[in-house]
Amino acid sequence: MEEILNIKSRFESIKNHLDEKTKRLFCAAEAQIFGRGGIKKVHQATNVSEKTISKGLKELNQPDILDKNKNKIRKSGGGRKKAIDKNPQLEKALLELVEPTVRGEPQSPLLWTTKSLRKLSTELIDKGFNASHTVVGDILKANKFSLQANRKTDEGSGHIDRDKQFNHIHNKVKEFQEANNPVISIDAKKKELIGNFKNNGQEWHSKANPTEVKVYDFLSCAEGKITPYGIYDITNNLGWVNVGIDKDTSEFAVQSIRNWWYKMGKELYNDATELLINADGGGSNGSRVRLWKKELQTLSTEIGLKITVCHFPPGTSKWNKIEHRLFSYISKNWRGRPLTSYEVAVNLIASTTTEKGLKVKCELDTNKYETGKKISDEEFDKINIIRDEFHGNWNYTISPKID
Numbered sequence: 001m002e003e004i005l006n007i008k009s010r011f012e013s014i015k016n017h018l019d020e021k022t023k024r025l026f027c028a029a030e031a032q033i034f035g036r037g038g039i040k041k042v043h044q045a046t047n048v049s050e051k052t053i054s055k056g057l058k059e060l061n062q063p064d065i066l067d068k069n070k071n072k073i074r075k076s077g078g079g080r081k082k083a084i085d086k087n088p089q090l091e092k093a094l095l096e097l098v099e100p101t102v103r104g105e106p107q108s109p110l111l112w113t114t115k116s117l118r119k120l121s122t123e124l125i126d127k128g129f130n131a132s133h134t135v136v137g138d139i140l141k142a143n144k145f146s147l148q149a150n151r152k153t154d155e156g157s158g159h160i161d162r163d164k165q166f167n168h169i170h171n172k173v174k175e176f177q178e179a180n181n182p183v184i185s186i187d188a189k190k191k192e193l194i195g196n197f198k199n200n201g202q203e204w205h206s207k208a209n210p211t212e213v214k215v216y217d218f219l220s221c222a223e224g225k226i227t228p229y230g231i232y233d234i235t236n237n238l239g240w241v242n243v244g245i246d247k248d249t250s251e252f253a254v255q256s257i258r259n260w261w262y263k264m265g266k267e268l269y270n271d272a273t274e275l276l277i278n279a280d281g282g283g284s285n286g287s288r289v290r291l292w293k294k295e296l297q298t299l300s301t302e303i304g305l306k307i308t309v310c311h312f313p314p315g316t317s318k319w320n321k322i323e324h325r326l327f328s329y330i331s332k333n334w335r336g337r338p339l340t341s342y343e344v345a346v347n348l349i350a351s352t353t354t355e356k357g358l359k360v361k362c363e364l365d366t367n368k369y370e371t372g373k374k375i376s377d378e379e380f381d382k383i384n385i386i387r388d389e390f391h392g393n394w395n396y397t398i399s400p401k402i403d
Contacts, residue, residue, distance in 0.1 A: 003034070007045035015046075023048065028056025090129050094139055097123050159313040161391060166319070168390060169278060169310045176276040176308075177235055182269045185278045185322040186257065186285060188248050189228040189241075189330070194339055226345055228330070228362075229256040232322040233265070234278075239326045239360040240264050241349050245342070249369040253284040254295035256365070261303055264361060274306040274397075280317040287311040287393055290375035297383045301400045311394040329354055 007030050018026060027048045031038035039057075043050045097120055117133035117140075124131045159165075176183045227248045231240040240263070242256035257277070265275075279285045285292050300307045312320055334348040342364055350362040388395035 004041055004045045007042055011046045024052055024056035025059065026056075027053045028060050032057060032060065087129060090124070090131055090135075091139055091143075093124060093127060093129055094120065094131070094136060095143065098140070098145070159315075162313045162316060165310075165313045165391060165394060166316075168395065169312070172276055172308065172310055172395075173234065173278070176274065179274075180269070181272045181274045181276065182265055183234045183276045183278070184257070184260070184265075185232040185234055185320055185325075186253070187230055187280055187317070187320055187322050187327070188253070188283060188285075189230060189327050191225055191227050191248075192339055192345065194224040194226060194342060194345065224342065226339075226342065227252070228345075228349060229253060230322050230326050231257060231260040232326045233268070234321060234325075236268060237325070237356065237358050238264065238268075239322075239352070239358065241326075241330070241360060241362040242365050243342070243346055243349065243362060244365045244367075244369070246367065247369045247371050248284050249371055249373075250284045250289055250291040250295050251373075252365070252367075252369045253292065254299050255367065255369075258299055258302075259363065259365070261299075263363070266303075272305060274308060277307065277309045278320065279309060279311055280320055281311045281314055281394070282317070290380050291373055293383055293385060293396075293398065294375050294379065296398050297385075297401070300384075300398050304400055306397055306399045308397045309395070313394070326352075326358070326360070329358060330360070 010030075011026070014026070015023065027042050027046055030045075031042045031053050034041055039050050039053045042048070042053055117136045120136045121131055121133040124136070173183050224245055227244045227246075229242045229244060229248070229252065231242075233239070240256075240260040242252075242259050244252050244256075246252070261275075281287045296307050296309070317323070330349050330352050333352040334345075339345045339348070346362045346364050350360055352358065352360045384399045384401055386397050386399070387393070388397075
């Protein structure tokens with residue numbers, strides 16, 4: 001290890017004064033000193049490819065080759081252009097291939113794909129792109145993909161049609177986006193206590209001057225409790241959060257969507273004819289909840305849009321885009337800050353942004369929502385619902401009623 005660090009130190013001190021050829025010869029000379037295993041050590045120290053170092057060794061051992069090429073020094077920026085520079089559409093085509101099988105850890109900036117580099121390369125060639133598996137790997141790394149092994153995190157068995165449903169959702173999203181119809185990802189964030197309570201995370205303060213909060217997080221000591229219900233516009237990278245102070249019911253969920261439509265969505269999608277909702281399979285917007293469908297019927301008739309819903313399969317809620325494209329950033333924005341009032345909570349949510357341009361609007365919902373409402377068979381039969389042939393319990397469309 002010390003030998004590698006010494007090479008690195010020598011290389012760093014001189015590399016800015018070396019051209020392509022002298023850099024190659026310097027690395028070759030260092031490798032030659034070590035003998036067996038020298039090429040690998042020099043590569044680790046300098047990040048110069050082993051192939052280049054081998055070429056330098058050949059030049060050192062065969063001076064006639066070096067003399068023959070003594071006047072050939074490539075200009076900075078010269079050489080063969082990268083495949084992505086020749087065809088800017090290559091990166092977009094690759095990411096579209098990966099997208100249906102992408103899984104993202106909500107708390108991690110990295111993504112990973114289950115497709116191999118060679119398989120992706122073959123699919124790109126079939127689409128008319130000239131891209132080797134090496135080029136594919138370089139593009140994926142540049143977009144923060146990584147090759148990872150399996151990890152035991154699944155607490156239960158997945159549904160047999162899990163991957164097919166992911167593909168179904170992906171195709172529906174593309175279909176709606178191409179028609180310029182809105183696509184939203186929805187969910188309720190975990191409830192938060194309002195008051196001078198500890199909020200996980202850290203933020204910068206003057207030394208030895210931390211914010212003092214209550215020792216115990218008892219509801220009886222809180223000024224109230226909030227349920228942030230989020231609507232994430234996948235196409236425009238925009239978020240709307242309806243901060244409820246009462247129960248998380250289906251009425252609350254649909255009211256949150258209604259508020260988003262009138263205060264954000266309608267202006268963006270004035271010519272829309274349909275709305276696509278991606279939602280978890282449980283909770284107030286669950287696939288089996290009758291009240292959820294009845295409230296969607298009321299909303300559909302009110303705004304004049306067909307509403308298509310695609311639920312995620314059981315046990316896959318963390319793959320919902322709203323989790324890692326909106327909620328995770330809200331959590332980062334208010335980490336280490338006590339939510340001392342409703343106003344503080346709303347302002348912290350509304351001030352959430354990202355380097356990729358996420359913008360969030362937020363509003364406090366002071367309405368009361370009754371729990372335990374039952375929908376009779378007669379009421380349910382009046383819902384104008386058409387279920388998809390593929391898992392109609394997960395995928396369905398509710399159309400406006402015409403009197």
